[in-house]
Amino acid sequence: MKESPFHKRHIGPNKKEIDKMLSTLELNSINELIDQTLPEAIRLENKLEIDEGISENDFLNEMLKHADNNKCFETYIGQGYHPTITPAVIKRNILENPGWYTSYTPYQAEIAQGRLEALFNFQSVVSDLTGMEIANASLLDESSAAAEAMSMLFYLRDSAQKKNNSTKFFVSDQVLPQTISVLKTRANPLGIELIIDSIDNVNLSDNFFGILIQYPGKYGEIIDIKTVIKNAKKENLKVIVAADLLSLTLLEAPGNYNADVIVGTTQRFGIPLGYGGPHAAYFATKNDYKRNIPGRIIGQTKDIDDNPALRMALQTREQHIKRDRATSNICTAQVLLAVMAGMYAVYHGPKGLKKIAKKIHFKTIKLENILKNYGFTQENKYYFDTLKIKANSEEIMKIAEKEKVNFFYVDQNTVSIALNETVTDKNIEKIASIFKKALKSSFKPKKVENLQSRLPNNQLRKTNYLNHKIFSSYHSESAITRYIKSLEKKDLSLNHSMIPLGSCTMKLNAAAELLPISWSKWNNIHPFVPLNQAKGYQKVIGLLEKSLSEITGFKATSLQPNSGAQGEFAGLMVIRAFNKYRGEDHRDICLIPSSAHGTNPASAVMAGYKVIVVKTDKHGNINFDDLSQKVKENKNRIAALMITYPSTHGVFEPNIIEVTNLIHDFGGQVYMDGANMNAQVGLTSPSKIGADVCHLNLHKTFAIPHGGGGPGVGPICVAEHLEPFLPGNPFIKTGGEKSIDAISSAPWGSALASLISYGYIKLLGEKGLRKCSEVAILNSNYIKKRLEGAYEILYSGIKGKVAHEFIIDCRPFKKNGIEVVDIAKRLMDYGFHAPTVSFPVPGTMMIEPTESESIEEIDKFCEAMISIRMEIDSDNPSDFAMLKNAPHTEKMITSDKWEFPYTRQKAAFPLEFVRENKFWPTVRRIDEAFGDRNLICSCTSIDSFVKS
Incomplete structure (x- = not known):
């Protein structure tokens, strides 16, 4: 099977660079590296049944064809979702801006x-x-x-x-x-x-x-x-x-x-x-x-x-x-969307928002008057934007569908119409014409004209809002564009340098994968439209679910959870429903290794389980003796074991099948946290290691951007015996025959974002997906090799290799007075975001480069880390002061006054490559405790706050 042309765009190192890294590792091939990293017992015997990758142009043409199968009706369904106008300046400068x-x-x-x-x-x-x-x-x-x-x-x-x-x-x-x-x-x-x-x-x-x-x-x-x-x-x-x-x-x-x-x-x-x-x-x-x-x-x-x-x-x-x-x-959470929503308010300001709301309200009043003139009864005494009309739903629906209009049909005799900011007088006329056509020919119109507000007088807004100057300063496009840019320049993102955060998988978010989410035929579909209006979505969702099931080795997938943590909760609730169905709802214990992500125990408690923590051994693996003892002590109560694989310690545990077999022998289920799936795809699978259910982080392994803290998608993939319990939805039939109640508002969660992961899989194909895992592991081991002389590697596999991430121990530097946070802040001076700090082991850093980074970028990061180690070991007190004062801002470096015992150049340009693309932190080291003691979380005068 040939490689897709896209893999060369997505995967950072080219063949020459891959060979160089292998040579550094004293290996002859990537296969040799994988043989030394992955236990043989869990290797996939066959290639994934996924088509070969396609070009970016072919993918976009395919998405255009799928989009044409979505029908964008005028939609007045409401129920928590409304068509809206995304200002072009916000769409271009935030949504489409890396x-x-x-x-x-x-x-x-x-x-x-x-x-x-x-x-x-x-x-x-x-x-x-x-x-x-x-x-x-x-x-x-x-x-x-x-x-x-x-x-x-x-x-x-x-x-x-x-x-x-x-x-x-x-x-x-x-x-x-x-x-x-x-x-x-x-x-x-x-x-x-x-x-x-x-x-x-x-x-x-x-x-x-x-x-x-x-x-x-x-x-x-x-x-x-x-x-x-x-x-x-x-x-x-x-x-x-x-x-x-x-x-x-x-x-x-x-x-x-x-x-x-x-x-x-x-x-x-x-x-x-x-x-x-x-x-x-x-x-x-x-x-x-x-x-x-x-x-x-x-x-x-x-x-x-x-x-x-x-x-x-x-x-x-x-x-x-x-x-x-x-x-x-x-x-x-949903940070990127929160940024957009907040900027919408900044752009419109309080007067603009009120104007939009008034427009919607009075359009709704106008429609009510017209429908009353036709003799229809409107039941809401007070309303903002939604009418509840007594009418023959079946007749209205028949006419509305021909006119490409969606309403919400409450029952056989009631229609709900929710208006929105996109509605024009022509839309009002069209809605009215639909109801008029449903009338009997003998009807004589009445004359009703009441344009008074339908808001209750005793609940009208009397208090002011959005009084801070931020909401009255940026109402022209030039002003808002410059404001957005000024904020963007303060942040380090992947368009500046690699972000080597362990357990976060900060890989490339390719432009081609993201383009379709801006197309109206994808982003203008209400989640509760009839399925025949969303055939494009249904096709892509079905193909994505099929691919994710194939990649994980499981029978079925639900895209409903819209974060990894929600996926955990969903998976555990599916296990709970399965145990109840088979008459074993006395199983109330969830075993979780001490190294697990914090979401794991939190999710288990939310799902009603008692958490018992399992120790890890000196190699970073699950302590099998401790696990065995705790399983036997609670043999009839074990509901699940939650594992991460490879472990959060960055190693493929060699006895993982022995671990999962033990749980199954005592009637429990195995839940796999998919945070580290980037090291598995095409090489092994959750099913292969013995899991029954897993969640995936599509915003990690499958290229949905992190967005500063969201959006995310956390689908769950399940074995056949758990399929009947996948989550449902009250409006659209989803999930299994015995589905649990909903996990998220929408039937397929953050469906628009899921298109990105579909693109990732389509573009890379089977061979490209597997190569991503291989190169992620290669990049990780290359960095490990380069840093071994400078830092202690906390955990390695049996043959000295690590998975796609690994942990360096910074605790020994305490004797020099240096904490792990000092290294994190000093890295900013070199133009890098720190690796994950103090997880899963306090005082350490977890490094994950992903497959998207080239050897040039990786070497810069390694040089920065080695240089910082030299600063730590230095006998010169000025180097200690420099680490403690990091990061250094442009304001500080360009100040007329310089009272530090080291040079400005050493502080701001510690290595030559830093000059080429210098990133300046905009504030010096944050006082964390002060902010918690003096908590202010909404706009006030920040200067007066600090003075206080």
Whole structure:
């Protein structure tokens, strides 16, 4: 099978460079390297049944043909999704800009001030519009945000509620159906009893701990939430409001009515439908709950010179720190989409947003008047953008489909019409004509004309919002373009240098893979349209699921989870459903190695399991004796073992089949975390090592960009016996015959982003995919070889080789007074993002180069690391000071005053190659503790904050 022309674009080293690296490793071929790295027992005997790769041009032509099979009707379905207008300046300068979409989560704040500011703006928009004190920097979708809120309030029950076993949670029957489905998934393992009913029918005094209401409701009705919240508070209940953020430019903020948590989606802020995603959800709450908020929070702080700066705040509450004590497993969020949504608000400003909302509202009033003139009844007394019309649904549907229009059909006699910012008078006329055609010929029109607002007077917005100058400064295209560029220049991304983050797989995100997501026939499809309107999507989704099943060796795949952590939760819930089906729901223990990702124990607890930690041995492998003992002690209770392969220590454990066989012998299932799949594709597979289910990170192995912390896609692939339990959806038939409830809002999660991974597989083909794994392992071992004299390699395989990543030990440098963080900050002066710091072992760095980096770039990184080691070992006190002062900013280097015991040149240009493409951090080392002690997470005067 021949290689595709694309593999030469995607894979960094050419043949000559590959031969050079092999020579450095004293090997004759890549096959010899793989033989010394992968245990023979788990090698695939046959090649993957995946077609050979195609050219970029052929791929784009294929995607055009698939796109033509999608039907872009005028869509008024609503249900949490609305057509919107993405400003071209935001699309071009953010969505299509690798300076924004190839960066990583901003753990290294000094080289991430741009997207931190963009996310800070996003939080400010959310806090202002909801009337809450604090907001996070996005969640995955509205449904999972509501589930996170419910879980948070469950853990925050007061002592009396815990004593009384208050486990009931009320959900209004006007909440979106997909949200209710996701709530069911999350509630069950936590022992929460959902009561779904009309707010008028429920006695809230009866063992409830919280309630969830939709504002406006799923069919558009605006209820008196002020009274609902007041009544709930009388019973000491906490209140979640799922709110349409755009409507809050006209309606009073629920925070001003004493709501506890407000959640929703920011999709209406310029984010395309994308057949369900990706879209950034929001989560806003009170300061009282700041240490319980799921997800990342961006907060103000200062650097060591007291300059204002931004950073991720309160990280000790997150899963990578708290592990099995975390109340949420959220890791990847929707940062790129949050940046776009925040910039939409910056570009339009408060007046512009209000103008858009008013336009939608009065178009809706106009349509209501026309339909009333035709004799139709509209049932919503108060509404923002959605009408609930009494009509013959079957007749309306028949006419609407001929006119290429989608409505939401509530029942046989009710049609819901949700308008949006794209609607024109011509659209209104077309909608009206559809209803007119459904009338009997004898009908005589009435004359109704009432243009008064249909918003309740007692709930009109009285409080101001978006008063900070950032929201009134960039309303021309020149101004917003320059602002976006100024932020982009503050961030280090893959378009500057390699990002060698272990367990993150920062590989090339090829332009050809990304192009189709900008095409309207892909990004303008509502997730709940009839399947015959999304034949292009259905074809590509089917082919992608088939390819992922083939790559993993499993029977079936679900694309619904929209992050790796959600994939973990989904996989564990599938195992839970399987055990219940076979009458073994007493299996409640999940075994997890101590080296596992923090999401693993957090996901296991969310799925209702008790976590038992398994030790690792001195070689970094699962301690088989400890595992055996714990399995035998709990032999009838073992539900699952969660493993990562190759391990997070960067080695292919030689006895992995013995490990998985042990679990199966005692009736358990094996879950494989797919974070390290980039070392497996085409060489081995999760099925081959004995797993029953795995998730994949399409934003790692399969080339979806990280976007600064999202989007992600975390599909699960399962063996045949687990297929019936794959997650479903309340609108579209998905999943298995005995499907668990939904994991995400949309049937196929972030479907638009999944197109990228389909492109990656199509372009590379079987041979290219396998070569990616081989070269990723080669690049890793080459760096290991180059750094061996300078750093201790913590773990290696039996034959001295590592997988696609490895760990260097920085703890010995403590005797010199140097911490691992000093090395991370000094690397910025050399133009590099640090490898993963202190995971999975504190005081270490985990390095992963991926297959996309050339030997030239890899050598620069190695030279930087070796140079830093020389600085560490130096007897000159000035070198110690230089490491402690890193990173060095342009402002610092060009200052008239220089009081440091080393030269400016050594600080800023430590090696000659740095001069060629110097990247300047925009702030000096961040004061982490100051930001947590003085938490501010939305726009204020940053100078006054630092002075305080």
